[in-house]
């Protein structure tokens with residue numbers, strides 16, 4: 603028998619916001635929108651509540667959570683800020699940037715998977731900020747999807763993935779950015795390193811720091827995995843096999859059967875067919891990022907034999923972010 607749906611979707615009325623904030627303050631879970639993707643939130647200082655996040659997602663305890671704060675002062679109660687970290691936070695917060703910093707002892711070890719560091723971010727989304735303010739808690743929140751599946755960018759996505767495992771979903775419409783935050787390792791202010799590409803570029807961060815940021819290496823090495831244990835290659839996988847191509851040529855397309863889908867960044871000129879899809883009309887990267895996860899879900903539900911996706915060229919931050927999420931989705935690893 604299929605599991606019973608337990609979740610209810612709440613509109614952001616003042617009464618509902620007060621109710622959901624109370625659920626959080628009392629140790630419950632609430633899925634809520636941020637500007638990047640929807641998160642599954644709980645009081646970050648309540649170990650039992652955070653354990654429930656791992657259970658609901660089916661997430662291994664070795665994959666630490668991001669803690670969301672409403673102010674720099676609140677961030678400083680959970681993490682040690684160097685002068686540089688403060689500068690970066692003041693420049694990019696509220697916004698889609700997560701900083702990995704030495705943790706303070708009040709953060710339960712379940713949140714950081716036992717690491718001596720904690721990932722912190724101040725989100726820009728008004729509703730999420732309102733939940734932090736009203737609940738009075740810093741909120742631990744991973745993306746609100748079952749572990750290993752595509753991140754949710756709408757309340758409907760959360761309902762589909764976690765509808766039988768949680769009770770409260772706040773609907774704030776589609777997430778604006780659509781890919782998860784940039785993660786910057788600032789544990790050592792002299793060696794800033796990118797752990798996950800996102801909307802905010804290492805060029806912009808480097809300009810504030812006055813030094814270069816160590817670029818992200820997609821190949822996850824064991825040493826790297828110990829720093830970011832959640833950076834598993836198959837993190838975003840749809841169920842349909844996804845194949846990445848640098849460039850889809852007419853010749854290579856000729857070999858692809860019509861029950862396999864083709865995904866382009868930009869509407870391809872002179873090509874048509876039921877199996878042709880694109881992220882944008884004109885190649886705008888903001889739009890590509892905004893639509894990526896929705897498109898992967900749509901294709902995954904479309905009963906295609908395979909999905910062939912063309913990688914985005916160039917070094918723009920969102921091009922790297924989209925390629926990174928596609929690459930993780932395409933990695934076939936034993937479960």
Ligand code: TXA
Pocket residue numbers: 636638639640641642665666667668698700702714717719720721743744745746781782783785797829830831832833
């Ligand atoms: O945009 C986002 O960042 C969204 C929204 C909800 O804020 N959150 C999100 O969380 O993407 P999640 O759990 O799906 O990804 C967080 C990643 C994990 O994969 C983990 O590896 C990394 O952050 N992380 C967390 N704590 C860390 C730490 N102490 N050191 C290194 N990486 C850490």
Ligand code: MG
Pocket residue numbers: 744745753
């Ligand atoms: Mg995630």
